[in-house]
Amino acid sequence: MPSSALERFLRYIQVDTTSDPESKTHPSSEGQKELARFLAGELTELGLEEVNISPESVVTATLPASAGFDDVPVIGWIAHMDTAPGTPGRCTGAKVLTCQGGPITLDSGTQIPESSYLRETIGSKIVVTDGTTLLGADDKAGIAAIITAAEQLLSDKSLEHGKIRIAFTTDEEIGEGVLFLDPEQFGADWALTVDGERTGTINRETFSAERAVLTVEGVDIHPGAAKDVMVNAVTILADILCGIPKELAAENSCDRQPYINVYESTATIAEASAQIILRSFDDEGMEKVRAALINTVNRVRDENPKAKITLRYEVQYRNMREKLDERPEILESLEEAVRRAGIDPVWVPIRGGTDGSVLTEKGLPTPNLFTGGANYHSTTEWLSVEGLEAAVRTLVALASSSAKKG
């Protein structure tokens, strides 16, 4: 008796796969190893081939092409096993209920706030937590959708399809998702991360991301004798951070606007530093936030000639749109597959990155598909069962329609 995507999902979320940014190991947590072993066992049992667990617990497998469909382009299906640090990840209090709209009061008293998505889902089944943990739809819903779609393709021989490669990655939430997935080795022509949100949404566009490290070197001396000698890195850093235009702060930015986010800082009189991220969908926006930061630093530097102020940049990832637009046939087949699943596709830009941004950059075009989830990384996370099932139908439609075209 085949399992439904929902049954699978409810099983996976009970394994605590919280990733740990402080860990020096790969994967960063034991629970990810446990889930990797479980998933590899399940894939083997279903009859997938080349099932492998890498030393970093990345699970890969192959769904072989139907007879006569070996020439069809290979599609990759990717989801991540870990959940976000900061919210407990072992979800044992999940409940399936019929959505009546919001707000929804969870067992702990926490409320899922009203939203247009909840309203749209009225009358359908949703999965919620008891309010003490996250749900794990991000991204165990993606894993459940992928395995269920593979099972359907294997069991229904009338669904002819090309070869599918599957990867379940680790530590996506701490930025290491595709560190151990070599696109060359993976061997797909293009791929799909099943790591999106609201039912029907597909993503071909992410932020471009830069990180800046700002350091201020001061001069420390006993405050009683500080006159004209002390250079206070604490206050100089504060001056810079307060000088960044407020309208460019992440908390004041939405839609397609770029932002600057200072997310960590330490300071003593002798030395102070801040970690800053810059995000924008386009070069123009990136120029704007970069210039705002540099201008502020330059002004404070002029006012404090005895302090040594440095600003270092690193590019983290690029908006995948540029490269994906070079392969319109991929985007068209994805859109068409969502439609064949009975859902209206909506392209939504992601105000963040996905594994796909890095993979696309590395030459494996990888747009992103919805799972039906919402409110990720929080105790109010929830999942539309209909959305999850629509993701399964989309994957099956994609595999079989690509085969027809091939």
Ligand SMILES: [Zn+2]
């Ligand atoms: Zn995710």
